[in-house]
Amino acid sequence: MKIHSHPLFQRLMKVCLTSLTLTLSVTANAADPPRIALVMKSLANPYFVTMAEGARAHSREHAAHYDLLITGIQNETDSAGQIRILEQLIIEKVDAIVLAPADSGNLVPVVSKALDAGVTVINIDNKLDDRVLAEAGINVPFVGASNTKGAIMVGSYLAKKLRAKDKVAIIEGISTTTNAKARTAGFRASMESAGIEIIEIQSGQWESAVAEKIATEMLQRHPDLKAILCGNDIMALGVTAAVHAAGLEGRVKIIGYDNISPIAPMLADGRILATVDQFAGQQAVFGIELALKALTEDTPQQDLPPLVQTPLKLITGQ
Amino acid sequence: MRLKQVCPVYKLLTLGLLMGLAHAALADGVTVLVEPYPPFVTEQSGKIAGPYVDAFEKIAHTKGIETQIVSMPIRRALQFSQQAPNTCVLALNYSASDAEVLIYLSRITPIFIWAYALGDAQVQATSLHDLKNYQVGTVDIAEVRYLLDGAGVKHTPLHINALGLKMLKAKRFDVLLSDLSPELAAREGVAVKRLFNVIQVDRWLACNPTTDSATVAALREGLKEGLFSEDVRGVWTSYGMGEYYNQVRKEWAPINKRP
Numbered sequence: 239m240k241i242h243s244h245p246l247f248q249r250l251m252k253v254c255l256t257s258l259t260l261t262l263s264v265t266a267n268a269a270d271p272p273r274i275a276l277v278m279k280s281l282a283n284p285y286f287v288t289m290a291e292g293a294r295a296h297s298r299e300h301a302a303h304y305d306l307l308i309t310g311i312q313n314e315t316d317s318a319g320q321i322r323i324l325e326q327l328i329i330e331k332v333d334a335i336v337l338a339p340a341d342s343g344n345l346v347p348v349v350s351k352a353l354d355a356g357v358t359v360i361n362i363d364n365k366l367d368d369r370v371l372a373e374a375g376i377n378v379p380f381v382g383a384s385n386t387k388g389a390i391m392v393g394s395y396l397a398k399k400l401r402a403k404d405k406v407a408i409i410e411g412i413s414t415t416t417n418a419k420a421r422t423a424g425f426r427a428s429m430e431s432a433g434i435e436i437i438e439i440q441s442g443q444w445e446s447a448v449a450e451k452i453a454t455e456m457l458q459r460h461p462d463l464k465a466i467l468c469g470n471d472i473m474a475l476g477v478t479a480a481v482h483a484a485g486l487e488g489r490v491k492i493i494g495y496d497n498i499s500p501i502a503p504m505l506a507d508g509r510i511l512a513t514v515d516q517f518a519g520q521q522a523v524f525g526i527e528l529a530l531k532a533l534t535e536d537t538p539q540q541d542l543p544p545l546v547q548t549p550l551k552l553i554t555g556q
Numbered sequence: 557m558r559l560k561q562v563c564p565v566y567k568l569l570t571l572g573l574l575m576g577l578a579h580a581a582l583a584d585g586v587t588v589l590v591e592p593y594p595p596f597v598t599e600q601s602g603k604i605a606g607p608y609v610d611a612f613e614k615i616a617h618t619k620g621i622e623t624q625i626v627s628m629p630i631r632r633a634l635q636f637s638q639q640a641p642n643t644c645v646l647a648l649n650y651s652a653s654d655a656e657v658l659i660y661l662s663r664i665t666p667i668f669i670w671a672y673a674l675g676d677a678q679v680q681a682t683s684l685h686d687l688k689n690y691q692v693g694t695v696d697i698a699e700v701r702y703l704l705d706g707a708g709v710k711h712t713p714l715h716i717n718a719l720g721l722k723m724l725k726a727k728r729f730d731v732l733l734s735d736l737s738p739e740l741a742a743r744e745g746v747a748v749k750r751l752f753n754v755i756q757v758d759r760w761l762a763c764n765p766t767t768d769s770a771t772v773a774a775l776r777e778g779l780k781e782g783l784f785s786e787d788v789r790g791v792w793t794s795y796g797m798g799e800y801y802n803q804v805r806k807e808w809a810p811i812n813k814r815p
Contacts, residue, residue: 419652
């Protein structure tokens with residue numbers, strides 16, 4: 239099914255268009271259009287470059303209705319850097335923040351501070367930890383795809399290429415993030431239902447170089463490893479290099495997550511078996527649209543929908 | 557063959573009943589699904605009771621929220637609550653996957669996970685890292701699995717927790733990670749020894765994300781001290797669990813760290 243014909247996509251687009259119409263009618267009379275900040279994780283990751291491009295295209299199309307600020311960090315683990323960015327945005331009195339948090343827990347206090355300052359906050363990409371949100375007593379809508387479902391999707395595709403009792407390993411993202419854990423859970427479910435043994439799980443910190451080092455060591459420890467399941471494509475790139483260096487291309491299968499552009503040739507020639515597209519550009523737009531709708535309709539933060547699911551698609555080389 | 561023909565009808569009837577419950581909850585408050593977990597949640601002759609249930613109902617009613625409590629196995633409760641508005645699951649463990657489909661509203665109670673071995677087993681373990689040398693079975697709680705994954709401990713999750721003791725007794729594994737008490741194990745006729753405390757985790761009230769925001773806010777407010785607020789002391793004592801109630805109030809962070 240093409241993404242544009244996906245019922246969820248159509249429903250979301252309907253919501254987006256409705257809210258956009260409202261935005262047009264309200265902001266046409268406003269002196270200053272609202273300022274919305276998109277705060278992303280690593281700008282070195284092509285996934286977030288795509289996300290920024292999607293947001294930029296949307297803001298160009300609707301330039302009269304809102305001003306978009308795009309910012310992010312250089313390193314996937316730099317949650318302190320993101321906190322500083324949010325502090326600054328609160329001082330600058332932006333109207334809304336659309337946030338892809340580097341950490342699911344550390345960012346909650348500054349998000350809470352933003353809400354206290356009257357800034358609308360929408361969470362995209364990596365869900366803030368419900369346990370920490372509950373402790374803070376705040377509602378921050380999450381707009382994004384189910385990482386568990388996506389991981390089951392790509393994991394099940396891999397399982398069909400393996401045999402029961404084969405051995406595999408998982409290289410997950412930063413272990414304190416919700417999306418890393420949810421993807422690992424999805425990978426695990428797909429392997430367990432096929433009777434495939436997961437012999438090791440390690441964190442590659444979402445980074446290519448870290449994943450490459452871990453994979454190199456794993457391949458030495460487990461010469462019978464049949465596949466490595468990576469929590470994102472950036473780490474899959476590092477694992478691909480490790481598999482190549484070990485002379486195991488074709489013998490160790492690799493899957494990723496995100497469908498970033500650099501892996502296209504690797505999907506085509508089979509170095510990477512499959513990945514999941516969660517439509518990075520659209521995700522940012524959905525977050526921005528929800529923020530615009532909240533600002534336009536003056537919806538209190540606690541009344542915003544806590545979950546807005548977005549679509550996923552399995553991408554293979556075939 | 558006959559069973560196969562009957563099963564879909566049975567499932568439809570169950571689904572119809574549940575949908576009816578959910579519809580009723582829309583008008584009056586929330587439908588709350590809970591799995592029996594003696595002695596905290598018990599089910600006898602179709603009646604669901606126990607301190608979790610009574611305390612929750614009392615707190616919800618104080619906040620003006622009507623409740624319908626329904627006994628249901630946790631896996632089915634998880635599936636159903638994702639589909640039905642104004643439906644919650646009581647005493648759910650946290651998992652990142654479930655947090656993608658439900659909203660974790662409030663901690664309701666702590667549970668303590670211990671490492672157990674058979675009383676006569678030659679198991680020497682005082683920390684997670686020591687478990688690398690043993691076959692480990694564990695309750696299927698995501699937070700425990702995260703911990704074991706992080707420590708590099710291979711483990712077998714139990715999809716039916718009640719089978720843990722039997723599997724330990726049958727020596728399917730050397731160590732069982734579980735929230736059971738040694739007293740309960742003794743009642744089952746299995747002599748076990750506690751090796752060490754693995755982790756304290758919390759059980760939650762988690763609700764369908766479309767649950768009305770006023771209801772969410774009221775439940776959060778009412779459950780600030782979980783199911784252990786001063787208002788429900790009488791519930792716990794009525795079940796002969798006053799001592800347990802006092803211990804939780806003294807030691808559990810959401811209560812003893814409150815200003």
